[in-house]
Each structure stands twice: as structure tokens, then as C-alpha cells.
Amino acid sequence: MTHAGEELPPLRIPVTRTLIVAGAIASRDYQDVHHDAEAARAKGSPDIFMNILTTNGLVGRYITDHFGPEARLRKVAIRLGVPNYPGDEMVLTGTVTEVSGRVAEVRVTGANDLGHHVTGTVTVELPESAQQSPEESA
Numbered sequence: 001m002t003h004a005g006e007e008l009p010p011l012r013i014p015v016t017r018t019l020i021v022a023g024a025i026a027s028r029d030y031q032d033v034h035h036d037a038e039a040a041r042a043k044g045s046p047d048i049f050m051n052i053l054t055t056n057g058l059v060g061r062y063i064t065d066h067f068g069p070e071a072r073l074r075k076v077a078i079r080l081g082v083p084n085y086p087g088d089e090m091v092l093t094g095t096v097t098e099v100s101g102r103v104a105e106v107r108v109t110g111a112n113d114l115g116h117h118v119t120g121t122v123t124v125e126l127p128e129s130a131q132q133s134p135e136e137s138a
Contacts, residue, residue, distance in 0.1 A: 002104050002126060008066045008094035013058060015050060015088040015112070023054025049083035055118050059108055062092045063122050067104075070127035074103065078120030088112040094122075102126045 013019075024034035029051045032039035040048045059078055064071050084090055090110045098105040103125055110118040 002067070002096055002099055004096055004099055006096040008062070008096075008106065011062050011065065011092040013090045013092065013110075015084045015086060015090055017048065017086040020048055020050050020054070020084070020086060023057065024051050027051065027053035027057075029053055045083070047085045049085055050117075052078075052080055055080065055084070055110065058090070059092065059110065059118060059120070059122060062094065062108065063106060063124050066094070067124055068127055068129075070129075072125040073122060074125055075123040076120070077122075078108070078118050080118055081116040082112065082114040084112055084117050088114075090117055097121070102128070 021035045024030070031051070033043055033045060034048055034051050037048050040046075056076055056078060059076060060073050063073060090112050092108060092110045094106045094108045096104050097107050103123060106122045106124060108118070108120055108122055109116055
């Protein structure tokens with residue numbers, strides 16, 4: 001059963017050039033800084049970097065990997081920090097901050113060697129099997 005204070009196991013994601021470019025294309029984000037290293041450098045970045053929609057998808061994956069395929073994301077509220085560059089590893093961690101019936105709020109952080117890439121909260125509707133028993137909610 002899910003409870004406030006529960007720590008989700010970390011998820012380590014290798015940030016590859018392919019992941020960055022594929023995520024940008026899949027989300028129809030054609031900004032050159034997500035696929036053209038020369039253009040990214042011309043704009044002051046050392047390399048291409050991950051877009052927010054890819055990060056959003058990875059945060060969603062992290063939550064549904066933990067709670068199962070029947071879990072439903074109800075709200076994802078994230079903020080980007082430092083970029084994810086090719087060769088980085090992003091480590092997602094999470095803590096359940098609140099549970100009300102079958103709805104849980106999870107504080108999520110994704111960090112790389114530069115610091116926090118993403119921080120925020122996800123509200124998730126848990127599957128029937130994760131519902132608290134009356135004894136646990138008392």
C-alpha cells in the first residue's frame with residue numbers, strides 16, 4: 001500500500017544524443033538546440049540539450065513504472081533547472097508527500113552532475129490494487 005513518506009527507487013537514465021534528438025522529434029520540437037550541436041554552440045550552449053517535453057515524458061514514465069500501468073497521471077507540474085547534455089546521467093528520485101484515497105502526490109527530482117535538471121510534483125490516481133485499507137488510513 002502506498003503511504004506518505006514512501007521513497008520511490010531511483011531511476012537512472014543515460015542521456016544520449018539519440019534520446020535528446022528522438023524526444024525532440026517525437027514531441028515536434030524542432031528547435032535547433034535540440035538536434036544541431038553547431039547551432040546550439042552558436043547560441044551559447046556547449047552541446048544540444050534535452051527539451052522539457054522529453055523530460056516530462058521521462059517523469060511520467062518514472063511514476064507509472066513504479067505504480068504500474070493502470071496508474072493514471074492526473075497532473076504533472078515540473079520546472080527545469082540545469083540542462084541534460086549528451087553523456088549525462090539523470091537520476092530520478094521521488095517521495096510520496098500525500099495520499100488521499102486512491103490519489104497520491106509525489107515530489108520528483110531529476111539530477112545530473114550539474115545539479116537538478118527537473119523538480120516538481122506529480123498527482124497520480126492509483127490502481128484499485130493500491131487502495132489503502134481502512135486500518136492504514138486511520
